[in-house]
Amino acid sequence: MKKQMILCAAFAIVAFALSASGVTLTLDKNYSGAPAPKTFATDSQGCLTGAPLPAPKRPGYVFRGWFTTAAAGGARVIAGAAGTKFTQDATIYARWVDAVPVDMSGIPQNMKENFDWLKNDRYPRESYMPLNVPWDWYNTIFDQIWDGNGSLNYGVRWETAKSITLEERRQIASMLHEAVNEWMRPIIGMEGWPFQEISVKVSGWAVSDGAKILDRQPNEAVWVNNTYDNPGPASADHPRNLIASAPVAMTRVNNLASIKRNMDYQYGGDPYARVDLYLWCTEYDFGAAGHGSWWGQRLPSTAVISAAKSGGAGSGVLLHEIGHGFGLYDFYGAVGVDKPPAASDGSVFGQGDLRSFMWQGTNAKAINEYDTWQIRYWWDWIRTATPANANRFRPLPEDGEGTTPVASGVPTVAKNGAMAFKFDNRGTLKYNLGGEQTAILKIFDSRGRLVRTTRLRGTQTTVNANPNAASQALIWRVETMGRVMAQGKIRFMPR
Numbered sequence: 001m002k003k004q005m006i007l008c009a010a011f012a013i014v015a016f017a018l019s020a021s022g023v024t025l026t027l028d029k030n031y032s033g034a035p036a037p038k039t040f041a042t043d044s045q046g047c048l049t050g051a052p053l054p055a056p057k058r059p060g061y062v063f064r065g066w067f068t069t070a071a072a073g074g075a076r077v078i079a080g081a082a083g084t085k086f087t088q089d090a091t092i093y094a095r096w097v098d099a100v101p102v103d104m105s106g107i108p109q110n111m112k113e114n115f116d117w118l119k120n121d122r123y124p125r126e127s128y129m130p131l132n133v134p135w136d137w138y139n140t141i142f143d144q145i146w147d148g149n150g151s152l153n154y155g156v157r158w159e160t161a162k163s164i165t166l167e168e169r170r171q172i173a174s175m176l177h178e179a180v181n182e183w184m185r186p187i188i189g190m191e192g193w194p195f196q197e198i199s200v201k202v203s204g205w206a207v208s209d210g211a212k213i214l215d216r217q218p219n220e221a222v223w224v225n226n227t228y229d230n231p232g233p234a235s236a237d238h239p240r241n242l243i244a245s246a247p248v249a250m251t252r253v254n255n256l257a258s259i260k261r262n263m264d265y266q267y268g269g270d271p272y273a274r275v276d277l278y279l280w281c282t283e284y285d286f287g288a289a290g291h292g293s294w295w296g297q298r299l300p301s302t303a304v305i306s307a308a309k310s311g312g313a314g315s316g317v318l319l320h321e322i323g324h325g326f327g328l329y330d331f332y333g334a335v336g337v338d339k340p341p342a343a344s345d346g347s348v349f350g351q352g353d354l355r356s357f358m359w360q361g362t363n364a365k366a367i368n369e370y371d372t373w374q375i376r377y378w379w380d381w382i383r384t385a386t387p388a389n390a391n392r393f394r395p396l397p398e399d400g401e402g403t404t405p406v407a408s409g410v411p412t413v414a415k416n417g418a419m420a421f422k423f424d425n426r427g428t429l430k431y432n433l434g435g436e437q438t439a440i441l442k443i444f445d446s447r448g449r450l451v452r453t454t455r456l457r458g459t460q461t462t463v464n465a466n467p468n469a470a471s472q473a474l475i476w477r478v479e480t481m482g483r484v485m486a487q488g489k490i491r492f493m494p495r
Helices: 107-128 140-148 166-187 256-262 301-309 316-325 367-383
Strands: 025-026 037-042 060-067 092-096 152-159 199-207 222-224 279-283 291-293 294-301 419-423 428-433 438-444 448-455 461-464 471-478 485-493
Touching: 107 316, 107 367, 140 152, 140 166, 152 166, 166 199, 166 301, 166 316, 166 367, 291 316, 294 301, 294 316, 301 316, 419 471, 419 485, 428 438
Parallel strands: 025 092, 152 199, 152 279, 199 222, 279 294
Antiparallel strands: 025 037, 060 092, 291 294, 419 428, 428 461, 438 448, 438 471, 471 485
16 A cells, blocks of 8 residues: 655645656635645555544634535545545535634533542542543543544444445445544643544454455455454354454554553554554344444444444444543443432432433434533543553644654654664664664655554664665654654665
């Protein structure tokens, strides 16, 4: 898969030559006095399968995504092979809403009493996951978005004998973007939360038979019989009682031991193709309208298709299950067991403004005021309660627009001088990761094709990275957690 980008100084993006079939997008920030538009490039199929589009900042406003028109209307630009497809060069436009100061001072008292009870009473009894899930590793969707630098990637398990069309796959991709952001928008602007609109995409489709993916596109990842798990009851589609999955190396759920050990999960291979969580679409009856947790969401396949076709965030069931991924509770038992006791003003959970979206099973496509404050409370709790030495929410790129400002050329040295990378013309790299435990070195040819990938470890050592290519100017890039640490150009001598 080609990684093709056009140089734009404001975003410090690596310059690769755009292939004849690629499409150039002009990114218009869409307000009076904005800097001159910059450019970005799609893959060879006209889709945004590589690095997420930058999320610009504008004082007094919140960025709500990129759209195909400057004014109201138009289509939202969705990332991924199942997202927006451009067939010619185009201009896309930032969409803005007024920024509203958000902090916990405005929380209604009766809601605060409910959430305090959940934190101080129910959480200690159940050891649920807002702070840490069993075995002391962190994996809420907050963590996944942070580790993805404001992006979240899904793999879809298509566990059904039925086929799925290209249009249905695009509808699912759009639904997932809207559903995740429905939960995220209430915390934009809160202390410690640096992101605006979250880039959500589908990285690929896991199936038992690739023929189920109708009109498969050349850039779509389809994983056939990558089985590793036992889902419970067997089905006609999975007689071996196994489920199709993404390759283990690229899925977060299969690499949680790495998170527990050193909190430096590298997403295996291409960081832009990683799978953070699953949307599990199941044909057979699994005894519920849906399941959800840190691994993703599981819903009946027919319900997923119906919800996706309806537009927007899809369904209340999907939003409810995504809520569990942030650590939010179900409320099925008695007061004082599952449900909070009456508040000091006499209001009762489940009535009036204390009707939780996480309890009622509504089919609404928007979270209510109670859960708007609940997600804010959860983020504030997680942020303040996480131990300072946990290395949980690490520093992000400095410019806030999806890239790390770095100088081009050789050598490249971080601002603090601790991180350094230097090649000789025989391809030997001397490096110092400056505190990072691991990183990925990528080398691209002049057309943007990846020709060498090498994992870097340790604080200061050497590695031979010569791709044994013809003498030509190549581009190298060092990444960790999907963000660029350093980049430059070098001409290696053929070996």
